[in-house]
Amino acid sequence: MEKGGRSYLGVEIKRPRVAFFELSSCEGCQLQILNNEASLLSFLSLVEIVNFREAMSIRSDDYEIAFVEGSVTRADEEERLKRIRKRAGVLVALGSCACFGGVNQLKNRFNDLEWVKHEVYGDHPVETREVQPLSAFVEVDLSIYGCPVKKEEVEQIVTNLVLGKSVDHPRYPVCMECTAKGNTCLFELGEPCLGPITRAGCDSWCPDNRMGCWGCRGPADEANIIQFREVIRKHNIPEEVMLDRMECFGGFRHILKEMKGKQDKGQME
Amino acid sequence: MKLTCDISVKHLTRVEGHGNIEICIKDGQVEKASWDVVETPRFFEAMLVGKRYENAPYICGRICGICSIGHTLASIRAVERAFAMTPSAQTEKLRLLLKHMETLQSHILHLYFLAAPDFLNATSVLELIEPHPEEVQRAARIKLLANDGADLIGGRRLHPTRTVVGGFTMLPDRSALASLERRLQAVIPDLKQAAELFASFTIPDFNRETEWVSLKGEGSYPFIGGQLISSDGVVKGEDEYLAMTNEYMVDHSTSKWSRLSRKSMAVGALARVNNNSSFLHPLAGEIAALLGLTGLTHNPYMNSIAQLVESVHVVEDSLLLIGELLGSPWQEARQIVTPREGSGVGAVEVPRGILYHYYSFDSSGRITKADCVIPTSQNNANIHYDLHELAAVMADQGKDDREIRRLAEMLVRAYDPCISCSVH
Amino acid sequence: MLFRVFVKKELETLYEILAVNHVVGPTSRGMAKRGKELFAFDYLYDFQDLRLDFTTTTHSLKPFVLPFQETLSSFIIEDGSWEKHVDLNIYKQHVFFGVHACDINALNKLDKVLSEQAYPDPFYTGKRRNMFIIGIDCHPQPFCFCRSMGTDTVLHGFDMYLTDLGDSYFVEIQSARAWDILQQIPTAEPDEEDHRRFVETVEARNREFSCQVDTSDLTKILDLEFQSPVWEEWGKQCLSCGTCANVCPTCYCYGVSEHVDLDLQGASKIRQLYSCNLIDFAEVAGGHNFRPDSSSRLKYRYYHKHRGFQEAFEESLCVGCGRCGQACLAGITVPDVIASVRGQEEENE
Amino acid sequence: MNKLEFVDVMPSQGKFMRKTDLTSFEYSYQAEITSVYPLTATEKLYQIRIIDTGLRQSFNFQPGQFVMLELPGIGEGPFSISSSPTRHGDIELCIRAVGNLTHFLDRVPRGTVVGISGPFGTGFPVEKMEGSDVLLIAGGLGIVPLRAPLFAVLENRSRYKRIDIIYGARKPSELLFTYQHQMWRQFDINLDIIVDEGDADWTGPVGRITEILEKRIEVSSGNLSRKTFAIVCGPPVMFKFVCNMLIDAGLPMQKIFVSLERRMHCGRGKCCRCNIGATYTCLSGPVFDYWEVMNMKEAI
Numbered sequence A: 001m002e003k004g005g006r007s008y009l010g011v012e013i014k015r016p017r018v019a020f021f022e023l024s025s026c027e028g029c030q031l032q033i034l035n036n037e038a039s040l041l042s043f044l045s046l047v048e049i050v051n052f053r054e055a056m057s058i059r060s061d062d063y064e065i066a067f068v069e070g071s072v073t074r075a076d077e078e079e080r081l082k083r084i085r086k087r088a089g090v091l092v093a094l095g096s097c098a099c100f101g102g103v104n105q106l107k108n109r110f111n112d113l114e115w116v117k118h119e120v121y122g123d124h125p126v127e128t129r130e131v132q133p134l135s136a137f138v139e140v141d142l143s144i145y146g147c148p149v150k151k152e153e154v155e156q157i158v159t160n161l162v163l164g165k166s167v168d169h170p171r172y173p174v175c176m177e178c179t180a181k182g183n184t185c186l187f188e189l190g191e192p193c194l195g196p197i198t199r200a201g202c203d204s205w206c207p208d209n210r211m212g213c214w215g216c217r218g219p220a221d222e223a224n225i226i227q228f229r230e231v232i233r234k235h236n237i238p239e240e241v242m243l244d245r246m247e248c249f250g251g252f253r254h255i256l257k258e259m260k261g262k263q264d265k266g267q268m269e
Numbered sequence B: 001m002k003l004t005c006d007i008s009v010k011h012l013t014r015v016e017g018h019g020n021i022e023i024c025i026k027d028g029q030v031e032k033a034s035w036d037v038v039e040t041p042r043f044f045e046a047m048l049v050g051k052r053y054e055n056a057p058y059i060c061g062r063i064c065g066i067c068s069i070g071h072t073l074a075s076i077r078a079v080e081r082a083f084a085m086t087p088s089a090q091t092e093k094l095r096l097l098l099k100h101m102e103t104l105q106s107h108i109l110h111l112y113f114l115a116a117p118d119f120l121n122a123t124s125v126l127e128l129i130e131p132h133p134e135e136v137q138r139a140a141r142i143k144l145l146a147n148d149g150a151d152l153i154g155g156r157r158l159h160p161t162r163t164v165v166g167g168f169t170m171l172p173d174r175s176a177l178a179s180l181e182r183r184l185q186a187v188i189p190d191l192k193q194a195a196e197l198f199a200s201f202t203i204p205d206f207n208r209e210t211e212w213v214s215l216k217g218e219g220s221y222p223f224i225g226g227q228l229i230s231s232d233g234v235v236k237g238e239d240e241y242l243a244m245t246n247e248y249m250v251d252h253s254t255s256k257w258s259r260l261s262r263k264s265m266a267v268g269a270l271a272r273v274n275n276n277s278s279f280l281h282p283l284a285g286e287i288a289a290l291l292g293l294t295g296l297t298h299n300p301y302m303n304s305i306a307q308l309v310e311s312v313h314v315v316e317d318s319l320l321l322i323g324e325l326l327g328s329p330w331q332e333a334r335q336i337v338t339p340r341e342g343s344g345v346g347a348v349e350v351p352r353g354i355l356y357h358y359y360s361f362d363s364s365g366r367i368t369k370a371d372c373v374i375p376t377s378q379n380n381a382n383i384h385y386d387l388h389e390l391a392a393v394m395a396d397q398g399k400d401d402r403e404i405r406r407l408a409e410m411l412v413r414a415y416d417p418c419i420s421c422s423v424h
Numbered sequence C: 001m002l003f004r005v006f007v008k009k010e011l012e013t014l015y016e017i018l019a020v021n022h023v024v025g026p027t028s029r030g031m032a033k034r035g036k037e038l039f040a041f042d043y044l045y046d047f048q049d050l051r052l053d054f055t056t057t058t059h060s061l062k063p064f065v066l067p068f069q070e071t072l073s074s075f076i077i078e079d080g081s082w083e084k085h086v087d088l089n090i091y092k093q094h095v096f097f098g099v100h101a102c103d104i105n106a107l108n109k110l111d112k113v114l115s116e117q118a119y120p121d122p123f124y125t126g127k128r129r130n131m132f133i134i135g136i137d138c139h140p141q142p143f144c145f146c147r148s149m150g151t152d153t154v155l156h157g158f159d160m161y162l163t164d165l166g167d168s169y170f171v172e173i174q175s176a177r178a179w180d181i182l183q184q185i186p187t188a189e190p191d192e193e194d195h196r197r198f199v200e201t202v203e204a205r206n207r208e209f210s211c212q213v214d215t216s217d218l219t220k221i222l223d224l225e226f227q228s229p230v231w232e233e234w235g236k237q238c239l240s241c242g243t244c245a246n247v248c249p250t251c252y253c254y255g256v257s258e259h260v261d262l263d264l265q266g267a268s269k270i271r272q273l274y275s276c277n278l279i280d281f282a283e284v285a286g287g288h289n290f291r292p293d294s295s296s297r298l299k300y301r302y303y304h305k306h307r308g309f310q311e312a313f314e315e316s317l318c319v320g321c322g323r324c325g326q327a328c329l330a331g332i333t334v335p336d337v338i339a340s341v342r343g344q345e346e347e348n349e
Numbered sequence D: 001m002n003k004l005e006f007v008d009v010m011p012s013q014g015k016f017m018r019k020t021d022l023t024s025f026e027y028s029y030q031a032e033i034t035s036v037y038p039l040t041a042t043e044k045l046y047q048i049r050i051i052d053t054g055l056r057q058s059f060n061f062q063p064g065q066f067v068m069l070e071l072p073g074i075g076e077g078p079f080s081i082s083s084s085p086t087r088h089g090d091i092e093l094c095i096r097a098v099g100n101l102t103h104f105l106d107r108v109p110r111g112t113v114v115g116i117s118g119p120f121g122t123g124f125p126v127e128k129m130e131g132s133d134v135l136l137i138a139g140g141l142g143i144v145p146l147r148a149p150l151f152a153v154l155e156n157r158s159r160y161k162r163i164d165i166i167y168g169a170r171k172p173s174e175l176l177f178t179y180q181h182q183m184w185r186q187f188d189i190n191l192d193i194i195v196d197e198g199d200a201d202w203t204g205p206v207g208r209i210t211e212i213l214e215k216r217i218e219v220s221s222g223n224l225s226r227k228t229f230a231i232v233c234g235p236p237v238m239f240k241f242v243c244n245m246l247i248d249a250g251l252p253m254q255k256i257f258v259s260l261e262r263r264m265h266c267g268r269g270k271c272c273r274c275n276i277g278a279t280y281t282c283l284s285g286p287v288f289d290y291w292e293v294m295n296m297k298e299a300i
């Protein structure tokens, strides 16, 4: 494919230079992109990858779109992130770690960071701090949710980005996608599921496999938490199970904080 | 000629995670040669404390994107052993099959995307697309098959959705399983071609005597659970994993180090082949012989070759497993879990070596203590000492900077380190 | 209308005769937690899987005529110009073996909008034209209120309709195709005894209905109670998740989105069924939302089904199958909502 | 032999099932953007011509109707035709860049081929208005759908009596079609323009549209002649005030016409997105008389 780019309906489309970076993460989201066996070539003709440590040795600091995976857990990561932000025209938070802190932020629930360090490393000194999503430090232009991200969705998002189309996430919850598939609702089977309050877009990945949703995409717009608690209660599922899941990826952290605040004030029944 | 050089590779590429190589040679003497893991730690062991048991496999799978299936399975095994549960034969077969899919996909990813560019003078697989289209397509084909297989059994190729304590949430579609079988059969010629390709590469000639640690085969090539063995003759039970790993911290690395009978040890494909080659399936055995993998091999660069041999082995083994699974009707997918107080260890051979998860629970099934020992942390010390020795040999041979750097990078890559895993 | 009877064991022959086509029928999906059996319509490959004794299915037949996602058109893009292709996705004849009256009525209602109005939808119509429907008498469930909606019997829209008389089936034949097919199995003209048993069976079934909705003057009452505070209450419970619309046999609204292929050489226009309870259902570009809160959206759903459709077609867009109430995790059911709007909550508790 | 015969819907006959009905569902005319005029910072006027000459000539619409405009892969949306009905398939659309499709349209060059389907919806009954006074009231983008009936009236100016245009915008810079205002006046049209806030160059009145309307009603000494028709287009808040004033001034509800806006995905009375109650804005509207509006819950 020619370097210069092409046009779509008469509008010139540039082939942007794209870089991938990772902070604290499992690198699974990047792997999802490498896992595009069938469409990798089209992907490469759409964008020019100039930095992808997991797959290539050459690196460049000249890029337009930066995909950043992972959350920030150390000062050096914050600096790296800020440097990336300066260079990138568009900064994309790739995956739930980058968007919300991901599983990494589970350690934040211990108030005592020293205990956390000691639990894993004993007396050996290690540096770490409260886990934060990218948005705590820099402006994020676009979030791609999911743990892991869904490659079909990433492809669509990248295509839209290149075309200058806006990227719209579904605003409704996972149930919409799940019931559309004709699945049997997991609550019928006695399983917990965060589908009713979690943002859709994953195509009900987990419920399709009879695993209740864990909320990796964070809350849907207008997630009705009060009613959802009622649902959990009615189905005799321990509230702890719901809280474990809401806590898992960090997407619900604001809501949990609010719930906790209310509880502390004794406002909840 | 007295050689002097200063090599510093900050964030080695084409490996999973962040690690640095430093080599400093002055007048032919190696002053410093080290392998430093600088990945940020994530503290999974702490995260788990206080969580109910079903969180363990779900969260721990996220230690690593490449071997998430292995982590999930090790975690499940630890929980099940703590609760004194025995998985059904069907569950065991499905888990092993799922494990094979991960092994195949990870090995192919490493062989073609991470290692092969070094032998073909390229910086990335992207550069191989034009000169070697069939090879790249072949790699993509095998990887796709392995990924599809993982989707079919585990629900998702990474961070699987169907694997839970007690079994599976859902069983694969039988006709899809049959078609996986056909695709696996069809991939054998591809693997033979891959073997030919790797046979044409010049594997650097470098040997350092090493203690190889793996699961101990009992009648078959081991992947999930069983006794632990080292090539120096140590044999221990699964629960005694701590005595096999002896983790300790060093200053320049955020990942822990390990040792057994010597100052360092190694795990991984080469360790497994070294310790269990008699259990390889016929074609895998043939290919091992063809590629010069016989007897105890102490050349770490041969780890890639061992991965290739294992790729063939897992395909052969998967065919047998699918045959057995399709030979009988589906049984119950999932057992009921009854938590109890206790602790358990799960040892699983993941692509990069032996992985241990350990948890202890209170009577309601909440985790009171967790420990995960990852293959790469078991290898770190060995990589480090290998680098030192390599630098010394190179300095003796008067190799230039570039060559030393190339071989050093290749050496680390040969171990296929999984760094974010190791600093979980 | 023509009637026949045939002995039960001939049902399998009938199935085998029709099995050369795609056969869709009720089949078991295992047990729910509360010990009740779950059923679904699905493709059948074996007579043994056909469960004519099914209670109800969680999902209706809708996906077979209005798939959740459907490509309306695709484009080949070549630089400045493009070409549009429309594939109606009409597949071969399907036999629907074992459909209750409510679901046949639901299809008839969908026809009104999708096939019989201006701009008939060829995607839907094409599938509708290629259906062979075998109806079967139902077993009323505690949540079925089809009798209130006048959809407990069906007058047209099927090929044959079976009523279980114990050792034989009583068949009502509505199409020549059905007649021809029945020629291939031994059937008999129903005699006096069959007539008597048929009437008895129907009466016994009618006695089983327990759930009711008062629909008298409902359109007026809905208008009068447009500002009623009960809507707020229901709105608070609604999860805005769209489940009710997905399981409903008559909800048909959708959204259209366009996608460009990764290689920029093709594009497609896809429609996806939507739900009026989803937050952005009525939001327009720029952010104005005509129904920003869940209560106004939920109200609209009832308003459309029980008032608007009534106004347009003199019937309600609800067949009283009760699926939405069963599937709703918040437990919002049509009988409860309508009773509350009428100010009759207590009676229904 | 038991294979049921496949029924192709295309050649089938029936009341609403003519082949043309079914094929037209996803049909769109290919049309070329022949020119683009930027009007303000966010609005552009697009001249769009159906490429096939025959189809272009047979494309007929009523003022007030809209088309669905489609850019493959980008989006499709409803747009009021803003040109004279006598120009057939050579139409003008005035489009504000607000979302996906409209922003992309903002970028396409002249010559781009778009898809057009329609015309859809109801129109303003301009023939019925002959012999009467016509009051055109537009707020903001509301001037766009008003332009089609205006053209129809201008082309037959002598058949109408007094014609008023009351046009309000937020700022002078947001006024549309300023280049045509002089021409309208030449056709003996009373054009009154008012803005919410003026700028340095603005000499006209500042305030609400209702202020002008009040003056207009005063001219008729508080009572609009029963031979007056009003057409009102603009943001939802405007409708209520303006229409109530007109009713107070004695205008019957059936003589007040409004054009409503709702989200639309098909334009063909299927997708339900534009429903008000169960009334399809795309089939029964967008043009409604005020009696119909009063009878629809949540219409304004």
Ligand SMILES: Cc1cc2nc3c(=O)[nH]c(=O)nc-3n(C[C@H](O)[C@H](O)[C@H](O)COP(=O)(O)OP(=O)(O)OC[C@H]3O[C@@H](n4cnc5c(N)ncnc54)[C@H](O)[C@@H]3O)c2cc1C
Pocket (backbone or CB within 6 Å): C283, C284, C285, C286, D066, D075, D076, D077, D078, D079, D080, D081, D093, D094, D095, D096, D097, D098, D099, D100, D101, D102, D103, D141, D144, D145, D260, D261, D262, D263, D264, D265, D286
């Ligand atoms: C009868 C009618 C006539 C209109 N005439 C004009 C006009 O002459 N000029 C003009 O600039 N705008 C007009 N609009 C509004 C125009 O349709 C929307 O601004 C446009 O659809 C937004 O599309 P988008 O893809 O840019 O926005 P997005 O926010 O990306 O919208 C996505 C989709 O939602 C639907 N949608 C969003 N907003 C609206 C809306 N306001 N009305 C209808 N559908 C919407 C469309 O299907 C659109 O494709 C009219 C709307 C209606 C209903």
Ligand code: SF4
Pocket (backbone or CB within 6 Å): A174, A175, A176, A178, A179, A183, A184, A185, A186, A187, A193, A194, A195, A196, A204, A207, A212, A213, C243
């Ligand atoms: S399984 Fe989960 S996502 Fe699906 S309908 Fe039930 S609650 Fe919703």
Ligand code: SF4
Pocket (backbone or CB within 6 Å): A146, A147, A174, A198, A199, A202, A203, A204, A205, A206, A207, A212, A213, A214, A215, A216, A217
């Ligand atoms: S179902 Fe839930 S946890 Fe699973 S991928 Fe979707 S949002 Fe994430």
Ligand code: SF4
Pocket (backbone or CB within 6 Å): C244, C247, C248, C249, C250, C251, C305, C317, C318, C319, C320, C321, C322, C323, C324, C325, C334
């Ligand atoms: S009862 Fe509910 S699901 Fe059934 S037709 Fe009526 S609205 Fe639809």
